Amino acid sequence: MASHKRHLAKTITWRIVGTLDTIVLSWIITGNPLTGLKIGGAEVITKMVLYYFHERVWFNIGVKESKKRHLFKTITWRIIGTLDTFLLSWFISGNPVTGIKIGMAEVITKMILYYFHERSWYRINFGLEERGVKKA
Numbered sequence: 517m518a519s520h521k522r523h524l525a526k527t528i529t530w531r532i533v534g535t536l537d538t539i540v541l542s543w544i545i546t547g548n549p550l551t552g553l554k555i556g557g558a559e560v561i562t563k564m565v566l567y568y569f570h571e572r573v574w575f576n577i578g579v580k581e582s583k584k585r586h587l588f589k590t591i592t593w594r595i596i597g598t599l600d601t602f603l604l605s606w607f608i609s610g611n612p613v614t615g616i617k618i619g620m621a622e623v624i625t626k627m628i629l630y631y632f633h634e635r636s637w638y639r640i641n642f643g644l645e646e647r648g649v650k651k652a
Contacts, residue, residue, distance in 0.1 A: 522643025523571040530633050531564050537629060538601065541621045551609060555618070558604045566596055586634040594627050 535556045543552030570593050579585045598619045606615030 519643040523568060523575070525642060526571060526633075526637050527564055527568045529637075530567055530630070531560060533629055533633060534563060534597070534626060535560055537625050538618075538622065541625065542605065542618050545617050545621060546609060546614060554608050555601075555605050558608060559601065562600050562604065563597065566600060567593070570596060581638070583635075586631060586638065589634060590627055590631045593630055594623060597626060598623055 538559050539552045539556035541552075542555040543549045546552065570589075574585075574589055574592075579588070601622050602615045602619035604615075605618040606612045609615065
């Protein structure tokens with residue numbers, strides 16, 4: 517069985533990748549590095565909590581391991597993540613259009629990054645008792 521340590525480790529590694537992507541995209545879209553840092557910083561908390569629960573739900577669903585599973589996880593996570601990014605970007609920038617621009621840019625970058633993050637973790641045994649058991 518996958519351990520909570522595995523889910524926490526995946527949460528942390530994904531948050532590092534995701535936060536860097538958010539900071540860069542927010543900086544490019546707003547033209548302000550401080551706004552990028554504010555949005556990325558706020559997401560560290562919200563996204564880690566949301567991601568952890570996303571991992572737990574997918575672990576308990578019992579869907580067979582496959583590339584298709586990773587694709588569906590990518591899509592469900594991106595819906596949650598984009599909504600969070602949109603709301604935080606709107607709140608921090610004060611402009612809903614900025615929130616939409618950042619959120620939509622992340623749909624593309626984050627889905628690609630998340631898919632490869634999932635594929636990488638699929639190959640890692642950390643937190644698994646044995647390889648043939650359900651993995652997150």
